[in-house]
Amino acid sequence: MAGKKTGSGEESDARKVKQRGARRDLDALRERRMQAAEMFAAGRRQIDVAVELEVSQQTASRWYRQWTEGGSEALEGAGRAGRRP
Numbered sequence: 001m002a003g004k005k006t007g008s009g010e011e012s013d014a015r016k017v018k019q020r021g022a023r024r025d026l027d028a029l030r031e032r033r034m035q036a037a038e039m040f041a042a043g044r045r046q047i048d049v050a051v052e053l054e055v056s057q058q059t060a061s062r063w064y065r066q067w068t069e070g071g072s073e074a075l076e077g078a079g080r081a082g083r084r085p
Helices: 010-021 026-041 046-053 057-070
Strands: none
Touching: 026 046, 026 057, 046 057
């Protein structure tokens, strides 16, 4: 059992680092939603948006509903994620 860590806690520390390392690129996510808004405005179907932007059909449907209710502004997002520091 050469690869197994026992009792030292090293394995759980590595897992914590891996989880913390994943950060969302909020600007890229916003840009993708804005692309969807432009596509909806041009008359594109939800399935076309989902395929082209590589998102699920559920996400495209949610974006479409937000776009119809509030326009492009509804898709802009909060601008930050999580608690304030």
